Amino acid sequence: MKKIVALLATGTMAVSFYTGAALTQPVGTSFAATLTAESFKDLQNVDPALKAKVDAMLAANIFEGVSSDTFGIDQNMTRAQFAKVAVLLYKLPLDTSVTASGFSDVRAEDPANGWAIPYVEAARKAGLIDGVTDTTFAPGEQVTAGQLDTILLRGLGKSVNTTGAVWYADAVKQAGELGFHPAGKAGDAAANRADLVTSSYTVKQLVDKPVTPPVAAPVSVVSAQPASDNLKVQVTFDAAVDTAKATLSLNKGTAAVSVETQWSADKKTATLTAGSALTAGDYTVTLGGLEASQIKKATAAFTIQPSVSFGSVTIGNLTYSIPQAYELANVVDSGVTEAATGANGLETRANAEDPTVSKLAKEIKIKLTSGGDEVATPGIIQSVVSSDASIVKTGVSADHRGYALGLKTGTATLTLTFQAANGDTKVIQTTVTVKGDRVAAATVKAEDSTYKHTLSGSTYFDAFEAMGLTVTDNYGTKYEKGEIKKYNFVLGTMFTVTAVEGGGSVTVSQDGTVTLTGTVTSFELNAILFNGERATTYVTVN
Structure with missing residues (x-):
């Protein structure tokens, strides 16, 4: 039977190493016991389900970070790192006083991998992992998804066939059936620490043989829909939720929005009520409070569009107004810009047809007044969209001013998005008519x-x-x-x-x-x- 060493020797691409300080933290110390996913800055915005698994593995003292504030969730893992996790996961006999290895490349003075000596020796003695040769272990080489599957299956006492045309095919199949193959990865793809967390979490459930099933079936957030008044948001789920534990949070971008939650009788919908109407922007609803195994999809997103005004918008004592009609010349379909050759001091055709620089275009201006008096304002326009881009071409300059260029005769509505003085995003519209009269x-x-x-x-x-x-x-x-x-x-x-x-x-x-x-x-x-x-x-x- 082919040894595990051959599997872990496949793929020798170099990867980033842990720092010695991060990995020499004694297992079971009070520092390690108090670590949670919130302790690491690179886990703040990861999927809640993955974060819950990290918490579980930290609590079991199987994982640590790559530094005091970084978990290294996206880093590839090495053979030394995997040896440690395998030893702790399968609770193999471990002698932490061991300071020498039978492998010539696992040395105590190695700052990158010296910490791993007790774990490499424990894994070797248990027959779980061997060297890449009789005398070398290659502690810094990366591990592939197929190798990860194979070792975890062997640790569970499973027999793995590695003699096929694709040696890892049977391992990937078995790991997939047991639910711990890294999702979406081929067997020869590099496995990272996120894969190791997910796979080892699932294997730990099998090793620990939990007596009781999950409290509730895994649930997904299906949708989040704001009401017409933008005060309430209805959240729907694909199954009943354990409302005694579940929490729902609402964020606009990265900012939290305070809401009250009311569940329906069948526990399949919830209504979030905000203290005031939600303003225009992108929002995310997140389900939390449940075990990782109880959540399939934790989030749903929605967007509230700014209200549209025609001609003017008033906010407090400030009024933003725009002419309700503009007239432009047809300068493209009529062939006018074809004469912009760039020769003899003439403009180029590209510039003549660029609304942000062409003199044949017209600036679409928003005027700001207070108490009837005009107030000087810098460029505030974020976008200009034409209802028919074949009639009017639009553009916004770097200093946030809007322009329109007539392409052919006809009428189009321009929708301008701008930022008001109070920071709100507003939308205003005007009408543009492209005439057949040539510029003269x-x-x-x-x-x-x-x-x-x-x-x-x-x-x-x-x-x-x-x-x-x-x-x-x-x-x-x-x-x-x-x-x-x-x-x-x-x-x-x-x-x-x-x-x-x-x-x-x-x-x-x-x-x-x-x-x-x-x-x-x-x-x-x-x-x-x-x-x-x-x-x-x-x-x-x-």
Whole structure:
């Protein structure tokens, strides 16, 4: 018959070790006896059923942590660690005064595994675990799920067939039937401390041969549903609950919510009543107070959505309002953005179609007022969602401001989620109509009526900057200086030169670059729109 040593020698991937301090704690001391799952920071948010099993194994002095405040629940286990658990689980004869091992790689001076000498020797003498060779034990090598199953079955006196094509197949099958094979893991997968807790807990029940059955059948939380007033939450179960022991807790995120619990007569439902209406957010109901074996599924989650207002939301003396209608141009389906080539100073098409950066988009603003007076506020928008994303494309900038871009003609409703001053999440809506009228420049203005250019600096300059141009389109959007250059594919601003004085000539290129030749002393620079609107700046040259 193949020895257990061969099974535990399979798979030699390195794993993290316990610290010596964590594992040299004498079994049965008052420190070990007072440990619970709550003593370890990495067990605070684990499944309650697993936490209850950890508590049981700590109370039995079979497990300890990897440090004073860390259990190491997700760490893989080593052969040395498993040897200790096996010895304690099967209550094998143990001589804690043993300080030398027959294996050359299990040494007292080894800070990682020296603590394991008594346990390795006890397991070896009992014939439960042997070395990987006649002289070595490999205490730091990891244990697979199949190896875990095999040793635990042998400790129960079961015969395991390891001669098949997949040596661990029979072990996995038997362990599964007895309920201690690590759930969802193949036999060659690494077993971690969570697997060891679950498997050894189940085996301990078999070893201890409990006389009485569980008080109640395992129960699962099926659902948790808030009432329309958000004051009550109805929790349903798949079987009757031991209400004398069971507890129910409600959390919003990680924050506990105070509730009163009332059970139904058949003990299959419970009603949780809060002191005030639950606000928008994600909630979790957790079943506790029962033995681990009595709980199949301990939690259920639900979400309370913020109430939706159209046009405005009032909280105390603050009112958040938004225009009830917006008009946008169709800039994508109409082909407008196809001309945004990125060449000659023009905007790229990607930017022109990005609502958070495009000048063709419109900011969807929420105005805050107090007592009728407008209050300055930073960006507060968390999300903007269009009821029809094929009509309106939305986006939120890094500073929490919302934008919308018209993709094709039609109407869509925008739903904005924002954070109010009191921290509440609120929802407000508005309507957007995408029109068929193309974007076009409507007015042009030159902030600078005169401009002086020095030839010693350069023979050319930028017309947009020199004139201080501002163009407003037919949808009310203003473009200034360089923005006009980027979006001239839709604005169509042209330049002409008149009244040239002195010798030489003046030319203006498509990107607004004014080039001087000869001895020009002055001229008029004109910005002209397709509708005939124009602005003029008088340029002098020296």
